[in-house]
Amino acid sequence: MGTFTLISFGFYVGMNALVPVWLQRTPEEGGYGFSLKQNAAFTFCHWIGILVVQIVGHYYNDRLPLALARRFNHGAWKPEYRLQVLWIPSLILNPIGLGLFGATLQYHLHYMVLALAVFIVTIGSLASVPVTVNYVVECFTRYPAEAGIVIGAYRIVYGLTISFYIDPWVAAVDVGWVYGMMAFFAIFSFLFVMLLMWKGHAIREWQLASVASSEEGVQVEDGISEKGTVEHDGEKMKV
Template sequence: MSDSKMKLPVQLFSFLNHHPIPTTLLIALTWINFFAGGPGAVLVEIAIDLFGVYPPDSHNPATLSPISITAFSSAVSKTALLFSTTSMVAGVSNLLWVPLAVKYGRRVVYTSSFLVFGLCCIWSARATSYGSLLASRIIAAWFSGSAECVAPMTIADIFFLHERGKMTAMYSAALSTGAAFGLLISGIMSISQNWRMFHYLCAALILATTVLIFFTMPETAYQRDVGRTDEVTDQKISNVAEVEHIEVSNTPKKSFTQRMAFNRAPLTHESIWKIAFRPVIILFLPPVLWSTVSFGIGIGIFVVLGTTAATAFSQVYDFTVWQLGLVWIAGIVGNLLGIPFGGYFSDWVANRATSKNGGVREPEMRLPAVSIAMITYPGSLLLYGLGINYKAHWMVPTLGIFLFSFGSSAAIGITVVYTIDCYRPIAGEVVVSQVVFKSFITFLMSFYANPWVDRDGYAGAFGAMAGFSFVVLALWVPLYIWGKQIRHATLKGRVMRYVHWDLDRETGE
């Protein structure tokens, strides 16, 4: 292996080793979808346990009757709701978590929500009925969702503009890798353990992370000094990183005990209701709407891959549950390899454009990096759908999973950091808008995935997804050309007065 190839993993490890806050944050993000999507590999086993139905089996004639087949299909659909509702609730919960984090701080939200999240996993493991398991997973998802939106706020708190690309890429990779990692682990555990042990594992990992959060994640938000911010803003400094440096350097340092304390005073004078309502209006801003749809189809299609792979690989390739789990190694590797393209590469693209622009940075300067995902998205979906449809070697759809994971990790990182760059002072509300509404997209896609495949086949369903994803991602081109004009024009509307933020949230960018 060449020195250049060895350099990136070493740099990444060194970075995480010297930055405990983002390291803990990435660990916490991983468990969200680890819990939400991980049991998907044992979906059939959960259906058998809770409903007492069995899949059609030529060795068991009783399972081949129309009544038995219908009962099994209904049980699978209900069991799938355990995963699709979890993803949706985790997103919607941020309508509460982000206003609390903006008003009262990140630390108290992280610590309290993950504690309840871990306890609910124990409830899930001990649930004896479908209703109890569904309720436990919904409540757990409500508390787990806090990190999904508060994490980008923390990234914006502690990293300069030119550093956010790689961190946001790690953020998106952690979310996607969590699902793939969960599918892998639950598949392997199925060899000797039942689905309940997976939930006990989730509880142990999440409660351990809660302890890690308590001791390694201080409060990253602080009360803005409006007078000082105005003074810095009035200085005509073209380099945004320099403005940030001035603001940060003027902030008095705190002791370890002070940094680990929970905030008592509000961090902003804005009404919590205004903060909660703002994400609804923000969605109508073109950059946010495009990023939300891109985010939604990225996570949504990944969930569809997870729900369809369980039946596709078992029926077409005779894979057992643990073999299906191993398939998701491709998803993990793809997500990890997508980090440098969504982070380092997009930062390099933006920095290069900034140099050519006389040192003045515009958010749209990182958008050309989306072109990589614009190719891998449709290509990977065609490999997956056509590969299964024509019963090609199992490596073909597995390669599709790898390429989609790679493109998804890169695209989500780029689109999220683009909107954070556009509307930095209200980064929390921006990401809430994205996460909440992408959750509805994800839910609808996962809910209708199996009926869609049954109607149009794998080739038709995934061919349509390939075409749609290409069109959505290709919209980076008009945004790159007219994005600045669109941003300024859309903020001038009468309704958009609810989007504007108070001076105590200004950052100098």
């Protein structure tokens, strides 16, 4: 999950940090010659994407996993059900947005195409944040703060370091393939999510007994309240 978060959200941070650079470069340098005011106005595509993520996530992030638990596991909860939410944003939207972003810069398409790409990547990347954090916290219920901090570090570490090597990367393969490669890396990183969907329970069994705890087995009732048992240090606990 850390590797997926590193790549999925890291590319968004890296793209977000470099968008002003591409916008303010002159057309001769492959940019759009934006002024500071135009550059600031361009950020509305981020804000609109964030708004969409908030609305969709509010109605979708819990309802789908709870519905899966009721339909396929007689209402018994598994943390891996949360990951099913990621198919559309992480496997489809994020790679498409990154590829479109690279193609726009490579062929110097209209800046509105660039805005569309940023909008798509914003949705694809940010939609994964609450899902991954909740999943990790549910896998380490004794240490929710520590788990959240670790997954948060994964989110920002790649984005903060990408500026150190993006220029040599562009010089080596051109800007289009830089973001095209990011799109393929995003698809590759989703394989780890698929592995957790498939064998998440078995992988969680590898934890040390001192940290082993999850919400698996909690009984979901009416999609709202939960009661039953939780795995904790290899024992069942009533909740």
